[in-house]
Amino acid sequence: MTNRLWIYDTTLRDGAQCEGLSLSLEDKLRIARQLDSLGIPFIEGGWPGANPKDVQFFWRLKEEPLTQAEVVAFCSTRRPGKTAANDEMLQPILSAGTRWVTLFGKSWDLHVIEGLKTTLDENLAMIRDTVEYLRSQGRRVIYDAEHWFDGYKHNPDYALQTLAAAADAGAEWLVLCDTNGGTLPHEVTQVVRDVLAFLATKSTTFLHLGIHTHNDSGVAVANALAAVQEGVTMVQGTINGYGERCGNADLCSLIPNFQLKLGYNCIKDEQLVKLTQASRSISEIVNLAPDDRAPFVGLSAFAHKGGIHVSAVEKNPLTYEHLEPEKIGNIRRIVISDQAGLSNVLAKARTFGIELDRKNPACRQILEKLKALESQGYQFEGAEASFELLMREALSQRQRWFEIKGFQVHCDKVGEDCTALATVKLSVNGTNILECAEGNGPVSALDSALRKALVNFYPAIAHFYLTDYKVRILDSGAGTSAKTRVLLESSNRQQRWTTVGVSTNILDASCQAVVEGLEYGLVLDNQEAIPLVCRVH
Numbered sequence: 001m002t003n004r005l006w007i008y009d010t011t012l013r014d015g016a017q018c019e020g021l022s023l024s025l026e027d028k029l030r031i032a033r034q035l036d037s038l039g040i041p042f043i044e045g046g047w048p049g050a051n052p053k054d055v056q057f058f059w060r061l062k063e064e065p066l067t068q069a070e071v072v073a074f075c076s077t078r079r080p081g082k083t084a085a086n087d088e089m090l091q092p093i094l095s096a097g098t099r100w101v102t103l104f105g106k107s108w109d110l111h112v113i114e115g116l117k118t119t120l121d122e123n124l125a126m127i128r129d130t131v132e133y134l135r136s137q138g139r140r141v142i143y144d145a146e147h148w149f150d151g152y153k154h155n156p157d158y159a160l161q162t163l164a165a166a167a168d169a170g171a172e173w174l175v176l177c178d179t180n181g182g183t184l185p186h187e188v189t190q191v192v193r194d195v196l197a198f199l200a201t202k203s204t205t206f207l208h209l210g211i212h213t214h215n216d217s218g219v220a221v222a223n224a225l226a227a228v229q230e231g232v233t234m235v236q237g238t239i240n241g242y243g244e245r246c247g248n249a250d251l252c253s254l255i256p257n258f259q260l261k262l263g264y265n266c267i268k269d270e271q272l273v274k275l276t277q278a279s280r281s282i283s284e285i286v287n288l289a290p291d292d293r294a295p296f297v298g299l300s301a302f303a304h305k306g307g308i309h310v311s312a313v314e315k316n317p318l319t320y321e322h323l324e325p326e327k328i329g330n331i332r333r334i335v336i337s338d339q340a341g342l343s344n345v346l347a348k349a350r351t352f353g354i355e356l357d358r359k360n361p362a363c364r365q366i367l368e369k370l371k372a373l374e375s376q377g378y379q380f381e382g383a384e385a386s387f388e389l390l391m392r393e394a395l396s397q398r399q400r401w402f403e404i405k406g407f408q409v410h411c412d413k414v415g416e417d418c419t420a421l422a423t424v425k426l427s428v429n430g431t432n433i434l435e436c437a438e439g440n441g442p443v444s445a446l447d448s449a450l451r452k453a454l455v456n457f458y459p460a461i462a463h464f465y466l467t468d469y470k471v472r473i474l475d476s477g478a479g480t481s482a483k484t485r486v487l488l489e490s491s492n493r494q495q496r497w498t499t500v501g502v503s504t505n506i507l508d509a510s511c512q513a514v515v516e517g518l519e520y521g522l523v524l525d526n527q528e529a530i531p532l533v534c535r536v537h
Contacts, residue, residue, distance in 0.1 A: 005228065005264040008042040008142075008175075008210065008236040009035050009251060011282070012057075013074050015242035016046075021286050025053050029060055030285050035239070036066040038278050039267035040251075042142075042234075044072045044102060049092030058096035072142065073098045077105040077126040080118035084133035094137055101134050104144035104177075105166065107159045108151030120158060124165045131169035142234075143171035144212060149183040152191055160198050167199070173208045173234055174199075178223060181216025181246060185226040188213075192230040210234030213249045215241060220249035225257060228264070239282045240291065252279045252297045256328050269327075276329035289468070296328050304347075305335040311343040342367060345391075352388050354395070366394045376502055377474045377485050383500035385520040386513075401522050402454060403427045404515055409442045409507055420445035428457045443469065443510045450514060460492070460525040461518060467491045468498075471506065488513035492521055 012028050015021070023031070028045070035043050045061070046054035061071050073096040078087040093101055105127040106112045112123040131141050143166035145151075151159040163174050176195065178188070192209070199207055211227035211234070213220040224235050235258070241250030252275060258264040259272060266272075279297040283290040292299040302325040304310045312319040317332065325332055334347040342358060345366050349356045356363055369390060370380060380387040392398040405425040412419050422445035423436040435453035439445030447466060455461045468489035473482045486501045486509040497520050501512025 003264050004233070005258055005266050006042065006208075006210075006234040007040050007251060007255065007266050008044065008072075008234055009040045009238065010044040010074075010212075010236055010248065011035070011238040011242055013044045013046045014244070014248055015238035017244040018242040018247065018288075019244075021242060021288060023053075023286065025056050025060070027285050028053070028057050031239075031282055032057075032061065032066065032069075032071070034278050034282055034285075036069040037271070038274055039271035040069055042072055042100070043069045044074050044236075045096075045098075047074045048096040049075075049089065055092060055096075058098065062097055070100050071098055072100045072102050074102045074104070077103060077123075077130040078133075080116055080122050080126065084130045090130070090133065093134075094139070099140060100142060101139045102142040102144055102175075103130055103134065103166075103171070104146045105130075105162060106147065106151075107145040107162045107177075108147040109155045109158050111147055111151075124161060127162055127165040128169045131166055131171050135170040141166075141171045142173040142175060142210070143167075144175045144177055144236075146177050147179045148176040149178045149187065149191060150180055152194075153187075156194075160195070163195065163199070164202055167202070167207055171207075173210050175210035175212050175234060175236060176227070176232075177212040178214055178220075179212075181214030181220065183213075183223060184217065185219055185222045188223045188226045189230055192227050192232060196231055208233050210236060212236040214243065215246040215248065215250075218246070220247070221253045221257070224249045224254055225262075228258065228262070240279055240288075240294065242286070242288075250294070253295045256296050256323075260323055260327060272327065273329045297330060299333070301325070302330055303333040303335050305344075310334055310347050314343060314347055345370075348387070349391060352391070354391070362394045366391050369394065373502075377483050378500055378502050379485060379487070380500065383487060383498045385497035386499045386516050389499075389516055389520060389523075399523070399526075401428070401458065401519055404511070405432070407446060407449070407507075407511060409446060411442055422446040422449040424449045424453055426450070426453055428454065442507055443514070446507065446511055447514050450518060454518065458522055458525075460522065463492050464490055464518065464521045465493075466517075467496060469510075474502075484509050486510045486513045488517050490517040490521060492524065495524060497521070497524070 012031060016023050032043055045057050048055050048058055073093050075093045078084040084090060106116060106123055109120055112118060112120055134141050145163060166174060209232045211224050211232045213223040228235060235254060237249035237251040237254055239251055241247040255266050255275060259266045276297040280290050295301060302321055304313050304320060309320050334344055334351060342363055345363055346356050346358060389398060403426060405427060407422060407424045409420055409422045420439050420442045421436060425434050433453045435449050437445055437448035437452050439448050451461050470487040472485045474485055475482050481504060483502060483504050484506045487498055489496055489498045499513045499516035499520060501509035503509040
């Protein structure tokens, strides 16, 4: 493959240091297989021996290998005053059985003296000895020069000596790490030039150079791009930019930038179209909400709200899009809000499989209803399921699955325990039903009572569940009488949809959102009866 760029994913190790992110063994295996399917050539699995989970991870992949990716073990140089052969820390690394090992060592003299409490010469010996030992055991070595850019700025001669030590000992890749994330793109450009010039004079063996950037200054992606344009051929990063502090360079931004804009070959085109799905799937596995505004793969990355924008995009998407969203597996979205014009309504209807004539009076009715509701506090750009139901009602296509007659919620607090009991009265096909259920809060109890009342009529409801619940006070000056907006996200484990409710009573607002969430789920379950192209997250 010409113009090849090697992508190295460290989601399972560096990404796992993200605050609020915790991976089980099964989580790590699922993510590894997602990355393998995406065509990522190097997947860093963790530090064998650091914890039992990482040991088991490598064992499991021995039993069920990945299809194409190289799984990589990670470790540090030997400890001061030992030899690599006698340092027990390295034995689990060898037992992991990976062909490649990524070894990190100190580049910054500050860390050598104050962190390792050893001499600069001993640090060079640690790097050299560890690389040589791993090579003698049949391993190929990627050397991560930790704190490289800070070390180079402080003491360039010594930093370059650490690279030479790793290279002379047999490392095949030298990766420059901006571990603290404080370097800017123009500095990366100059330092990479300096390193390449140094290596050209010191080694007759061709070495590959890599880059590993953190986002503490908000430029991790820019720094990686700058390094590659100077000759770096390996890029380390994480899916969705997960990582410690402000995160690592986001591969979901880097891969399409490299491949679609700079002409590098990272993964196959048929794998690139899986990028958005992989990003969102991995966010589900790690149990962190997807970033809707993430470049390329975010829900809002190709969303259009202004009426002029929508009209132009309908004529030619290039007017307001930097590339075709389909190339990375995303979709174009027309956002509906109080700024919408007829172009928005017509375009949005098409995403639901409905072709509307601009002259159809229903178009104006939908637009007027939309603006009237948004003036009351409803928000449809984040609640597309509710907007589709509104649109189908204007077109006399909304099926009434059930009708709410009323509800009551009672809360009890005894000591530290608080429980809620909800009673609902509703009608299904002329049959009146009275049902009650408990929950750990009023909305939970209300949701449970509605499901309990409906599941015998509509068994699909048993597979619906709430995935997110957001409350916003719209007029805080009104105190406890303030109007409240509830956005509720539901799922059937395959698709997700969002509904909205507004009221001065938070339970009434929640009930509106829950009811529409159940109703829309039934629409999805009944797609043959009601044609639908669902735009899901």
